[in-house]
Amino acid sequence: MSGFMLLxxxxxxxxxxxxxxxxxxQAFASGEGLPWDKRVVHGMLDNGFRYxxxxxxxxxxxxxGLTLANLVVLSGAIDEKENQLGVAHMVExxxxxxxxxxxxxxxxxxxxxxxxxxxxxxxxxxxxxxxYMINLRNTTPERLHKVLEVYQQMVFHADIRAASLxxxxxxxxxxxxxxxxxxxxVNDEKKALLRVGSLYPERPVIGTQxxxxxxxxxxxxxxxxxxxxxxxxALVIYAPxxxxxxxxxxxxxxxxxxxxxxxxxHPKDPVLDNLLKIGQLRDVGSKINQVAFLYRFxxxxxxxxxxxxxxxxxxxxxxxxxxxxxRQRDVLPEHVRALSSTKGTVSxxxxxxxxxxxxxxxxxxxxxxxxxxxxxxxxxHGFYQQDFDKVYKKVVDTAEANKDAAKNRGTIWSVKxxxxxxxxxxxxxxxxxxxxxxxxxxxxxxxxxxxxxxQWLSAPDRILYTQxxxxxxxxxxxxxxxxxxxxxxxxxxxxxxEKEKVVAxxxxxxxxxxxxxxxxxxxxxxxxxxxxxxxxxxxxxLDPTALAGRYQIEASEEDSKSYFTALSAAGYNLTQGSTWxxxxxxxxxxxxxxxxxxxxxxxxxxRDQKAFLSTKQKAQSLTYRGTTDDEAFEKLLAVYRINxxxxxIDTTVYESVMDSLKRSLNIDVVRPIEVFxxxxxQARFGQKEVxxxxxxxxxxxxxxxxxxxxxxxxxxxxxxxxxxxxxxxxTELAAKYLATIPRDTSAYRAADYETLPVLQLPGESVVDxxxxxxxxxxxxxxxxxxxxxSPIAALQLTYLGERLEAELKQRLxxxxxxxxxxxxxxxxxxxxxxxxxxxxxSSAPERVNDLAVMTHKALSELPEMxxxxxxDEIQDAFVDVEExxxxxxxxxxxxxxxxxxxxxxxxxxxxxxxxxxxxxxTQAKLKALVExxxxxxxxxxFYRPLAP
Numbered sequence: 001m002s003g004f005m006l007l008x009x010x011x012x013x014x015x016x017x018x019x020x021x022x023x024x025x026q027a028f029a030s031g032e033g034l035p036w037d038k039r040v041v042h043g044m045l046d047n048g049f050r051y052x053x054x055x056x057x058x059x060x061x062x063x064x065g066l067t068l069a070n071l072v073v074l075s076g077a078i079d080e081k082e083n084q085l086g087v088a089h090m091v092e093x094x095x096x097x098x099x100x101x102x103x104x105x106x107x108x109x110x111x112x113x114x115x116x117x118x119x120x121x122x123x124x125x126x127x128x129x130x131x132y133m134i135n136l137r138n139t140t141p142e143r144l145h146k147v148l149e150v151y152q153q154m155v156f157h158a159d160i161r162a163a164s165l166x167x168x169x170x171x172x173x174x175x176x177x178x179x180x181x182x183x184x185x186v187n188d189e190k191k192a193l194l195r196v197g198s199l200y201p202e203r204p205v206i207g208t209q210x211x212x213x214x215x216x217x218x219x220x221x222x223x224x225x226x227x228x229x230x231x232x233x234a235l236v237i238y239a240p241x242x243x244x245x246x247x248x249x250x251x252x253x254x255x256x257x258x259x260x261x262x263x264x265x266h267p268k269d270p271v272l273d274n275l276l277k278i279g280q281l282r283d284v285g286s287k288i289n290q291v292a293f294l295y296r297f298x299x300x301x302x303x304x305x306x307x308x309x310x311x312x313x314x315x316x317x318x319x320x321x322x323x324x325x326x327r328q329r330d331v332l333p334e335h336v337r338a339l340s341s342t343k344g345t346v347s348x349x350x351x352x353x354x355x356x357x358x359x360x361x362x363x364x365x366x367x368x369x370x371x372x373x374x375x376x377x378x379x380x381h382g383f384y385q386q387d388f389d390k391v392y393k394k395v396v397d398t399a400e401a402n403k404d405a406a407k408n409r410g411t412i413w414s415v416k417x418x419x420x421x422x423x424x425x426x427x428x429x430x431x432x433x434x435x436x437x438x439x440x441x442x443x444x445x446x447x448x449x450x451x452x453x454x455q456w457l458s459a460p461d462r463i464l465y466t467q468x469x470x471x472x473x474x475x476x477x478x479x480x481x482x483x484x485x486x487x488x489x490x491x492x493x494x495x496x497x498e499k500e501k502v503v504a505x506x507x508x509x510x511x512x513x514x515x516x517x518x519x520x521x522x523x524x525x526x527x528x529x530x531x532x533x534x535x536x537x538x539x540x541x542l543d544p545t546a547l548a549g550r551y552q553i554e555a556s557e558e559d560s561k562s563y564f565t566a567l568s569a570a571g572y573n574l575t576q577g578s579t580w581x582x583x584x585x586x587x588x589x590x591x592x593x594x595x596x597x598x599x600x601x602x603x604x605x606x607r608d609q610k611a612f613l614s615t616k617q618k619a620q621s622l623t624y625r626g627t628t629d630d631e632a633f634e635k636l637l638a639v640y641r642i643n644x645x646x647x648x649i650d651t652t653v654y655e656s657v658m659d660s661l662k663r664s665l666n667i668d669v670v671r672p673i674e675v676f677x678x679x680x681x682q683a684r685f686g687q688k689e690v691x692x693x694x695x696x697x698x699x700x701x702x703x704x705x706x707x708x709x710x711x712x713x714x715x716x717x718x719x720x721x722x723x724x725x726x727x728x729x730x731t732e733l734a735a736k737y738l739a740t741i742p743r744d745t746s747a748y749r750a751a752d753y754e755t756l757p758v759l760q761l762p763g764e765s766v767v768d769x770x771x772x773x774x775x776x777x778x779x780x781x782x783x784x785x786x787x788x789x790s791p792i793a794a795l796q797l798t799y800l801g802e803r804l805e806a807e808l809k810q811r812l813x814x815x816x817x818x819x820x821x822x823x824x825x826x827x828x829x830x831x832x833x834x835x836x837x838x839x840x841x842s843s844a845p846e847r848v849n850d851l852a853v854m855t856h857k858a859l860s861e862l863p864e865m866x867x868x869x870x871x872d873e874i875q876d877a878f879v880d881v882e883e884x885x886x887x888x889x890x891x892x893x894x895x896x897x898x899x900x901x902x903x904x905x906x907x908x909x910x911x912x913x914x915x916x917x918x919x920x921x922t923q924a925k926l927k928a929l930v931e932x933x934x935x936x937x938x939x940x941x942f943y944r945p946l947a948p
Contacts, residue, residue: 034428034436040417041243047259048231051250052421053243054413061410063884067136067144067239068414071151072421074234075227077205078127078268086172086207087215087223089125090165092132093172094220096123097164099153106154110134113146114873116806125205128268129422139240141249148253151235155228156257162217169212171813174820176206178842180774182285182671186467193279193465194294194346197270209775229260234421238414269347272296274460276479281467285671287664290467291367291476292356293375297459299351303426309440316391316444317452318343320383325355327498328374335363336370353456360663364466364474372485377494379457382450384499395441399434406430470669503600505608508638515739517731528898528908529727533739539719540908541730542898544891547911553890562633562723563626563895566640567903570622570712571755578708580692581700585649585708586617588657592650594642611635613643618831620755622712627892630725637737644741647709654702665694672771676778676943683767683939684760684782714744715753720902722895757832760784762937770944777848777945779841779855783938784834791900791910792920794828796929797835799874799921801826803865808858812841812851819843819851830904837935845945852940863930871923878918 036042041053056062077088096107110121121134132154134147192201207215235250299314301307325341332339338358346352355375359367407430409416420427464482466474476482515534522529527546531539548555572582593602606612613626613636624643626636681690719738723730760782772778787793805824812819825838839859843851885893894911901910920926 034432036426037429045255047257049254050234052236052417053246054238055243056238056240059408059410061408065138067139069134069147070236070418071132072234073130074232076126076128076130077203078266080203084219084223085211087219089205091220091224092123092125092130093168094160095154095158098159100157102153106150109150145249148249152253160217160220165217171820173212176212177776178821180776182283186281186283189281193463195270199266226263230257231259232262236417236421269350272461276462279465282471284471286467286469286471287667287669288467289359289361289469290356291364291371292465293371294352294354294463295456295459296350296352296461300349312440313444313448313452317449319391320387324378335360336367364476373489376489380494381497385446388446399437402434403431469667501600503604506597506601506605508642511736513740514736517735526908526911535739535741535743537717539734540902542722544894551886559724560630561627562630564636565720565899566624566717568622568715568717570715571620572617573619573755573758575754575756580696581708585705588649588653589709590615591653595646595648609635611639619758634733637733641737641741644713647713649706661697675771676769679767680941683765716743720899722891759832764938766940768942770947772943772945775945776842777845778943779848779852780941781839783837783935785935787835789828789830789833789904795917796920796926797826797828807865811858866926866930868923875921878921
């Protein structure tokens with residue numbers, strides 16, 4: 001089971017529990033002042049058991065036959081006693097074992113239904129609740145009834161036996177072990193700071209190693225008896241079934257369970273005070289210098305109009321503050337960077353507003369003074385009227401849009417119902433709730449949001465913390481000295497707040513010239529034509545209409561989109577030259593956008609024109625991709641063209657990016673896992689460095705990078721366009737915007753731009769390093785063997801990888817009783833023409849060798865895993881996936897497959913043979929493939945704890 005706590009990666013992103021939703025526009029657009037949406041059938045049995053049902057047949061795009069059944073127990077780690085640390089999570093694991101009516105276990109009952117753990121059923125525990133999830137495919141009334149019976153056994157009749165608990169402890173301990181990392185340590189420190197004054201820091205969801213090993217079964221039974229009661233539960237079901245019929249099933253199965261009096265709950269909210277609290281994060285693995293300042297304050301929500309209006313003021317204030325903080329970054333002093341803010345909740349009724357800056361080493365005090373000055377400056381002035389007017393319009397526009405957007409939610413219904421239940425809200429009718437919001441927003445003024453801002457920034461409960469590279473000590477001063485900084489700054493006259501920059505409306509240069517296109521070939525039955533451009537580039541054009549007829553794909557709103565790909569040989573892995581120059585030149589070009597335009601001008605142009613290009617550079621290729629509405633397609637080609645004909649790099653962008661790279665390289669902290677990972681990479685690919693050195697960067701002047709960029713854009717390009725627009729229109733646009741791009745192939749011959757694939761070296765090697773400061777070992781294996789790429793082989797390997805992962809999870813978890821998480825990757829790499837296998841997991845240090853032997857044994861027995869039952873299963877799964885893919889994204893699927901086919905075959909055979917994909921999923925063909933898989937070329941890594 002995936003029992004876990006959602007720990008933050010950054011203290012300013014913490015908004016902690018699944019049941020405590022981050023306060024967003026959607027949150028109060030679906031508040032509690034109105035009844036539940038009438039499409040949701042809900043009720044409560046006499047024993048207090050609640051249910052919320054949605055008949056998915058009401059949604060035209062609902063996945064056919066799919067049921068999402070969630071059973072929520074409204075108790076988690078926060079409800080544990082002092083001697084029960086981790087018990088809520090342990091109970092979550094144990095209810096899958098024996099029960100009164102299922103002596104072989106509820107897990108076994110689900111497996112016998114054809115469900116797979118992880119994919120079809122799982123569970124999770126956090127501080128507030130425990131949730132059990134079952135995804136039932138091919139729903140029938142009988143199968144859904146069986147799911148409800150299994151749930152009834154799990155949550156009311158589990159038999160928590162000491163013998164089974166002893167086995168499960170090993171699994172839970174591996175789950176605990178898998179979370180040990182620098183990030184987890186820092187997050188635990190942050191969590192303690194954020195929630196000081198509450199029980200949260202004292203109730204770790206996973207427990208401790210000691211409690212996992214030693215807590216007796218009686219404590220689990222006690223928690224189960226206390227909290228697993230019908231009046232502390234809710235069943236949320238999204239299913240293709242009449243909700244009134246399903247309601248009767250629920251009454252028949254759950255009504256007999258007796259209501260019980262719940263124990264007194266622990267208070268969840270921190271006790272707020274009037275004090276400034278100072279802390280420091282001291283982990284040796286830290287790679288940042290940071291100062292953060294946070295305010296905590298009461299933030300209850302109510303289901304009245306006043307409460308909804310209050311939430312709306314919060315939303316508008318938060319939006320205005322985010323934008324104002326972004327502007328203030330432009331006036332930060334030297335050595336202080338990355339001013340940011342965030343707002344969220346740390347408990348049901350306490351919110352937190354946080355601000356932070358990153359600083360250079362030795363400048364934490366300057367960072368603190370800067371932070372305080374900017375906060376007090378914003379507090380003193382408040383927001384501008386013109387900014388308020390924009391946010392007001394955003395609220396109105398979003399509310400109007402939400403009325404229509406919520407009409408077809410698909411499986412999002414399930415997510416929204418669960419969120420509403422766990423946060424004790426109601427999922428309202430979107431039209432009614434948004435109309436209510438539109439009424440309430442009329443009563444809100446700039447004075448209201450400025451008053452809320454002042455209230456937040458005057459909250460007396462404050463937290464200041466610092467973090468330094470390598471966990472070094474930082475003397476930020478005492479509470480008294482920090483308060484003195486506030487007093488001193490408040491006596492100053494504050495400069496006006498930064499205003500929104502006036503962004504000029506830009507237009508791209510008009511292209512007055514035009515090249516030409518020559519037809520090379522045409523495949524009318526596929527809707528494909530191949531063209532030669534007058535500058536030497538090539539174009540493959542596909543009209544999906546022909547294939548849509550073959551596959552009986554009905555027209556949809558997606559048919560008004562066009563897909564663009566530009567593929568060149570400008571990869572980074574040069575045989576001669578700097579790989580860093582190649583990569584950094586592309587990154588700087590992306591960051592520059594359109595040379596001569598500001599970031600704001602380019603961003604506004606892209607928003608207005610809805611023309612976005614993505615860039616991906618690989619060892620031997622550089623690819624630009626874009627998808628846009630047909631009416632914006634010309635703009636997409638125009639912005640691609642100017643990127644190619646003006647390959648200059650903005651000086652400010654160059655300086656900023658290079659300074660950032662150099663700062664990173666100057667950090668002398670190297671985490672043990674990074675040493676291991678680097679050594680593994682060297683064993684796999686040779687002695688190439690995985691990052692540039694300071695010397696490498698020093699050599700990369702702006703002039704060198706611009707010459708590199710000029711060389712890249714001089715290479716010929718193969719374009720792929722998938723569009724239902726008339727061919728004449730497409731070729732006219734291509735002649736104007738693509739054929740006029742100069743490709744100076746005479747100056748840059750192909751031999752001058754020779755690249756190589758990044759290939760794992762042949763042979764077998766082992767990297768064994770004892771560096772880990774945590775009590776865990778990691779196992780990694782990377783193996784390959786040559787295999788020509790084909791769509792069928794790629795599909796076969798994907799399913800074989802899933803089969804191997806499932807088998808390893810079963811063997812290492814159930815038989816070896818110790819590995820919780822196994823990750824397997826098996827794919828056919830189109831760039832290397834290799835079948836590439838990766839296996840990774842962590843384990844107890846003393847067991848990793850034995851588990852490695854078991855892993856190799858399982859790999860050698862892969863042919864035995866290709867059973868007739870499994871083949872039948874994946875054949876059905878592929879049919880469902882392929883039908884859904886073609887129905888939902890037909891043109892996009894063709895774009896992807898066209899590029900693959902033309903790149904690897906030089907023709908469109910993949911498109912003509914798409915209906916043959918399933919032919920490779922037979923037992924005979926899969927076994928024949930598996931028999932060839934030896935993976936004798938492999939690198940195995942063992943990452944062990946430091947010797948005592």
